[in-house]
Amino acid sequence: MxxxxxxxxxxxxxxxxxxxxxxxxxKVFIPTLTDAINIKVSIVISAKNEERNLENLIKALDEQEYPKEFFEVIIVDDNSKDATLAKTKSLISEKHNFTVISNTNPDLPPKKGALALGIENANNDFILITDADCTPLPGWINTFVSKFRDGYDFIFGIAPFNEQNSSDINSFACFDNLRSTLLTFSASGLGMPFSASARSFGFKKDSFNRIGGYKNTFQTLGGDDDLLLQAAIKNNLSIGTVTDRQAFVYSNSPFTFKEFIAQKKRHIKTSHYYLxxxxxxxxxxxxxxxxxxxxxxxxxxxxxxxxxxxxxxxxxxxxxxxxxxxxxxxxxxxxxxxxxxxxxxxxxxxxxxxxxxxxxxx
Incomplete structure (x- = not known):
């Protein structure tokens, strides 16, 4: 009994x-209301040995359904050993709202140091970040801007994996991504956000500086998303979500089970530093x-x-x-x-x- x-x-x-x-x-899977009021946005990307991925990224950002005079793209070459810098310069040579800078300081932490450098050089008060191997859909900027106008300090969106990319682990990685995303967004809907993806992340530059930027996340290899969000939560900043399909940011899943395990390891290790x-x-x-x-x-x-x-x-x-x-x-x-x-x-x-x-x- x-x-x-x-x-x-x-x-x-x-x-x-x-x-x-x-x-x-x-509570979170509701459409974002967009309007014609535009604000200026800076998109910052850290790129390390990404010469193969940059063309798709730059094309996707150039095709955003948002006036080009209202956004800039800053690509930071993070001590790449390949032709990332040269390839970027070639691809953006005729794109006046794109720029590339180099992080040549080997003492700065990887990725987060490059992102911090890009944010420091950003001309606008609203920042979006994504990864160099990602493809944001055309409504990405516009949808995030609508959320910024609602007054949120930090915003994170949905970043699915591409399906059918000839990867042995692809289908299961997509399933894992779905499970993780549902947990993350349901918790946010209950007022308990705890995780975000750097593939689709945004914040006010002032709010970023107010919590000390990335300086409190340098103890981990990852954390440019999760630990930054944790700092925002600790400082009682407002956090919003974007779930609209036109704002999805796609990337390829890991190609092997070993790569999948390594990726999950980075993510889970970051959770050791959660509140x-x-x-x-x-x-x-x-x-x-x-x-x-x-x-x-x-x-x-x-x-x-x-x-x-x-x-x-x-x-x-x-x-x-x-x-x-x-x-x-x-x-x-x-x-x-x-x-x-x-x-x-x-x-x-x-x-x-x-x-x-x-x-x-x-």
Whole structure:
């Protein structure tokens, strides 16, 4: 009888959690109202050994549905060993709102040092950042500007992976991206933002300087997104989200399982520096989900444990089925339980792996 009560209590807590996070998603997945009032924006990109990716990025930024006189693009060559600098100069030679500068100081931290240099040289009060291997859709700037006009200090958007990019890990990486994005945005909808993607991120320059810029994030290789957001939360700055499809920023997923593991390691390692309340939030979410997931192993002791496992798998299936279109994904029905099973197993692995040594940014 006691065991049944415990199982019922865990099930109740899980269902309440799912309902809360579902409501959080409803609050953020609403269209952004845009208008014709323009503000000047600076887009800053750190590029290290990105000569192969720059053409797509520059083309996407040049095709933004936003007046060119109202935005500038600053590409910072971050001590590249390839032809990134020369390629950038060639590609932007006739684009008057594009400029390239070089970060030649090897003592500055990789990526964040280059971004800080670009922001310092920005002429405008509103900053957008993305990565050099990304492709922002045409409505990216316009949608973020609309959010800035609502008064937000920091804003983050959705950054899906391209599907069908001939990668062995592509489909699962897309699934992982979907799960992570849904968690991030549902938490934000509940007033508890904790993570953002540097592929689609924006802030007021004044707000960035007010929290000390990146200086409090130099202890980690990553963190140009998450830890900057953590600093904004700590300083009670307002944080908004952009979920409109016309503002998506696409990039390719890792091409191998090894690259995928390395990417997740960087992300999870950054979470070690989260504020305590955010650590508790993420820890609670994964704990309640893992309890329900591993309950299948306890079925030999009591058939009632099957209720926990079945409820979780059904809830996961319908969440993915109903929400995958929000990120323009489309998984086969058989992939959802398969990927969900692998996803839960890897949650534990990623956490343990995050405590091992991390290599420098390439």
């Amino acid at each position: 006691v065991l049944i009560i415990i199982i019922a209590a865990i099930l109740l807590v899980y269902l309440i959690t799912i309902i809360l996070f579902k409501n959080g998603l409803k 305590l309340k955010n650590k508790l939030l993420v820890g609670y979410w994964h704990t309640i989900n893992l309890l329900c997931f591993i309950s299948i192993l306890l079925v030999p002791f009591s058939i009632y444990f099957l209720a926990l496992f079945a409820t979780k798998m059904i809830a996961d299936f319908y969440t993915i089925k109903n929400r995958q279109s929000d990120l323009a994904y489309n998984f086969y029905d058989y992939e959802i339980p398969l990927f969900q099973f692998l996803y839960e197993l890897l949650v534990v692995f990623h956490f343990i792996n995050s405590f091992t040594t991390l290599k420098r940014w390439r």
